Amino acid sequence: MEKQIRRKDGTLKSVSYAKWGYIFITPFFIAYILFTLIPQFLTVYNSFFEHYRVGLQEVGPNFVGLQNYKELFTADPNGTILILKYALNTLVLWVLGAVPQFVIAMLLALFFTSARLNIKGQSFFKTVIYMPNLIMAAAFSMLFFTLFSRVGPIQGLLENWGVLDHSFDFFAHKVTVRGMIALMNFLMWFGNTTIVLMAGIMGIDQSLFESATIDGANSVQVFFRVTMPLLMPIFVYCLITAMIGGIQMFDVPQVLTKGDGVPNGLTRTLVMYLNGYLRAPNYGMAGAVSVIIFIITGVLGGVVYKMLSAQYKDQSKKKPHRERKGNVL
Amino acid sequence: MKRISDNTAGKIKLTILRVVVYSILIFLCVLCLFFFYLMVINSTRSNAQLATGFSLLPKENFFKNFINAWNDSSINIPRGMLNSLIIALSTAVITTYFSALTAYGVHAYDFKGKKFVFTFIMAVMMIPAQVSALGFIQLMTRFGLTDSYIPLIIPGIAAPVVFFYMKQYMESVLPLDVIDAARVDGSSEFRTFNTIVLPMLKPAIAVQMIFSFVSSWNNYFIPALLLNKADMKTVPIMIAQLRSADYSKFDMGKVYMFILLAILPVIIVYIILSKSIIKGVTAGSVKG
Numbered sequence: 001m002e003k004q005i006r007r008k009d010g011t012l013k014s015v016s017y018a019k020w021g022y023i024f025i026t027p028f029f030i031a032y033i034l035f036t037l038i039p040q041f042l043t044v045y046n047s048f049f050e051h052y053r054v055g056l057q058e059v060g061p062n063f064v065g066l067q068n069y070k071e072l073f074t075a076d077p078n079g080t081i082l083i084l085k086y087a088l089n090t091l092v093l094w095v096l097g098a099v100p101q102f103v104i105a106m107l108l109a110l111f112f113t114s115a116r117l118n119i120k121g122q123s124f125f126k127t128v129i130y131m132p133n134l135i136m137a138a139a140f141s142m143l144f145f146t147l148f149s150r151v152g153p154i155q156g157l158l159e160n161w162g163v164l165d166h167s168f169d170f171f172a173h174k175v176t177v178r179g180m181i182a183l184m185n186f187l188m189w190f191g192n193t194t195i196v197l198m199a200g201i202m203g204i205d206q207s208l209f210e211s212a213t214i215d216g217a218n219s220v221q222v223f224f225r226v227t228m229p230l231l232m233p234i235f236v237y238c239l240i241t242a243m244i245g246g247i248q249m250f251d252v253p254q255v256l257t258k259g260d261g262v263p264n265g266l267t268r269t270l271v272m273y274l275n276g277y278l279r280a281p282n283y284g285m286a287g288a289v290s291v292i293i294f295i296i297t298g299v300l301g302g303v304v305y306k307m308l309s310a311q312y313k314d315q316s317k318k319k320p321h322r323e324r325k326g327n328v329l
Numbered sequence: 330m331k332r333i334s335d336n337t338a339g340k341i342k343l344t345i346l347r348v349v350v351y352s353i354l355i356f357l358c359v360l361c362l363f364f365f366y367l368m369v370i371n372s373t374r375s376n377a378q379l380a381t382g383f384s385l386l387p388k389e390n391f392f393k394n395f396i397n398a399w400n401d402s403s404i405n406i407p408r409g410m411l412n413s414l415i416i417a418l419s420t421a422v423i424t425t426y427f428s429a430l431t432a433y434g435v436h437a438y439d440f441k442g443k444k445f446v447f448t449f450i451m452a453v454m455m456i457p458a459q460v461s462a463l464g465f466i467q468l469m470t471r472f473g474l475t476d477s478y479i480p481l482i483i484p485g486i487a488a489p490v491v492f493f494y495m496k497q498y499m500e501s502v503l504p505l506d507v508i509d510a511a512r513v514d515g516s517s518e519f520r521t522f523n524t525i526v527l528p529m530l531k532p533a534i535a536v537q538m539i540f541s542f543v544s545s546w547n548n549y550f551i552p553a554l555l556l557n558k559a560d561m562k563t564v565p566i567m568i569a570q571l572r573s574a575d576y577s578k579f580d581m582g583k584v585y586m587f588i589l590l591a592i593l594p595v596i597i598v599y600i601i602l603s604k605s606i607i608k609g610v611t612a613g614s615v616k617g
Contacts, residue, residue: 017438022517024434027427031486034455035465042464092455105355111350116343127603128358130610134599135365136547139591142572143368146584153367156382185534187361192610199611236519240456248457251549251565255572271459271550278463278554286463294460301455309451 016207039292043302047287052280054116060284068288080266083273083292089261090269093178093253094246096143097185102239104186110223112194113201129191137188137251144180145256154231174266177257182251193238200234233307240304250275344610365592372585379581390582398586403574404567405559406590413563414594416481416552417545425495428537430528432495433522437508447496447607454489458551476558481551491537498533531584536609539602543595564591 047068051060108129112122118123132140147154148170158164170176192209204227212222228235250271253261259275261268270293277286363453371379373391378384398406435447458465503526510519527534549565556562563569569592571584599606 017518018440021434021438021443022436023518024522025431027488028431028492029448030615031344031427031484032453034482035484036458036461036487039461039464039468042467043461046463046467072510082476108354109355117347118352119354123604123607124352125358126607128361128609130601131596131602132361133608134543134547134595136565136568136595137591138547138549138568139588140364142568142584143364145572146371146581146588147364147367151377151380153371153383160382190357192360195607196612244455244457248433248459250459251547252547255569258573260367273552274462275550278466283463283467288550290460290463294456296453297460301452304454304455308454309448 015220043287043290045287046283049284049287051284052282064284068284068297069291072285072288072292083289085265086270086273087270089266090247090249093181093185093249093267093269094243096178096182097189098239098242098246100194101186101190101242102181105190105197108190108194109201110196110227113200126191126195129194131191132187133192133300135188137184138187138255140184141252141255144184148153148176171257171262171277173324176260177267181249181256183254184256185249187243192241196238197231197234200231204230224233237304237307240300244300244304247271247293247300334412347447356406362489368585368588370436374585374591375582377581379585394580394582394586397580398583398590401583401587403588404571405562406564408560408564409564410590410594411563412478412561413546416478416563417542419478419482420485420545421542423482424488424491424539425534425540427486428488428491429495429527429534430522431492432499433526436496436499436503437505443487450489450492454493462551462554465551475555476561477555480555481545481548484543485545488541491541495530495533496539498530498570502529532605538597539606540609542598546595569593 046061048063048065049061050064050067051058051062053059062217073081111117111119112126149155152168155164155168155170157167170180181221208226208230209222212226217225248271249269253267253269254272254275257267259272261272270289274286274289274293277289279281280286370384372394373387373389373607374384375388376389376392378390398404408549431450431500454569463481469475474480491583507525507529508521513527516525546564547565549569552563553566553569556566571579571587
């Protein structure tokens with residue numbers, strides 16, 4: 001950007017402001033390189049070394065090539081490949097929470113945006129359903145533990161009603177522990193998804209709904225033929241960011257099961273596995289697990305990036321100064 | 330004639346639909362609030378009262394539980410809340426200021442590699458902190474920064490998501506003529522940013538400060554790996570500690586009070602600012 005500026009003595013001087021661009025973005029890049037990029041390289045680097053501690057004795061670091069990865073995918077004495085088991089756990093826990101999350105959020109978004117239904121008290125409902133999203137996951141999980149523990153009030157209530165036997169333990173069954181984690185994840189995220197999908201629906205040209213209705217389409221047809229196709233980019237964006245969030249699942253199952261992933265490690269997630277190696281500490285294995293998680297998020301993140309940048313180019317071409325609150329609620 | 334009856338049938342259908350929809354909404358709201366309601370109620374009950382089981386009515390032991398929790402010898406919750414507050418407030422300020430600064434650098438100036446800078450930040454936006462945690466902890470340990478606030482605050486300077494939000498916001502509210510006008514008036518580039526641009530970004534900054542405060546307050550994974558000294562621990566670490574301690578020996582009234590204290594600051598912020606928070610949720614995501 002070159003600018004002509006008139007000096008006091010009347011001569012013209014050319015000023016370039018480019019250097020200010022560099023100055024302003026420098027702190028970001030210094031911080032990024034120092035706290036993310038170098039650690040990222042170190043993490044990958046570590047994954048090629050044998051480096052752990054047994055008691056007070058430190059082993060390594062010795063270069064071992066792909067040995068850590070090999071070990072990661074080797075079956076334990078029971079014949080299970082732990083990382084696959086934990087990846088499957090993570091997937092199951094995510095699906096159990098995400099399916100109701102997206103179904104309910106979609107329904108609520110349709111309810112809230114329907115002119116025919118004309119729902120009153122929307123801001124109250126939105127305020128309540130979004131609230132769990134801001135709650136500290138560790139505290140929410142601790143709360144569930146106390147409420148559902150053997151001596152907790154929920155167990156007591158269900159015993160009084162005769163639904164449960166006193167010998168029942170919510171934390172001894174795969175179904176109930178997974179159910180609790182899924183319920184918490186559902187509660188924490190469905191409000192958020194509702195609000196984003198709602199904004200997406202409100203961004204669709206209203207006249208399309210009207211003309212579809214005039215042409216005789218019923219609401220189910222309108223949903224599948226008009227709303228859903230136009231909402232697809234936002235829906236997929238939500239879905240993939242939710243998946244990336246799902247891969248990071250840690251606080252809730254960690255606190256709920258004290259890191260054990262009861263019962264039998266069936267609620268242990270990938271990041272809980274990583275956490276175990278970080279604490280052991282076994283840097284080599286922690287590095288290898290990190291790389292695996294990185295690859296999974298990288299693939300999913302790539303899709304989000306593609307969508308965002310396509311969207312971005314599209315918008316800046318169409319209207320350089322687009323209206324701010326165009327479709328934000 | 331047929332039209333009229335169609336209309337009434339439609340009206341009845343609509344009424345039924347409305348009843349169903351409101352029932353679903355109320356059910357979901359109850360579900361969202363139920364566990365927190367139980368928490369608040371249970372924080373007013375003594376250990377003996379809690380042993381009697383489920384109750385929906387409050388008792389009179391709130392302040393007793395509060396004093397017990399506040400003065401607990403093993404879990405120093407006031408210290409934890411102070412640590413969390415210092416970290417979360419500093420992170421909120423640093424993240425929003427530097428994200429706005431970076432976004433302004435990309436928005437207002439033309440320079441070589443600008444496109445690359447933008448593409449790079451967008452590309453790394455989705456990478457979670459966990460995948461570089463190992464290297465981060467090693468590096469911070471080497472710098473002697475374990476049990477320090479610094480590694481939990483300063484990395485906030487580089488927050489790609491907040492940057493993206495700020496950049497989008499600037500495109501809609503910040504015309505470049507304003508910057509030119511300031512230049513003609515002899516304002517330096519930094520002064521223009523701090524005194525003219527920042528005030529124009531107030532709504533975006535407010536929303537992002539809230540979000541960064543909340544996510545820092547709730548952050549558990551990295552702090553738990555870096556903070557070992559008792560008086561450096563943050564609230565989520567203390568809550569997790571509560572879970573791994575010998576549970577049967579605890580005064581349950583105190584436990585509920587700890588959980589309440591952990592989430593209370595965020596709830597208060599939310600009650601006051603829920604409107605702008607909810608508005609902020611959608612911004613920064615893809616738009617139709």
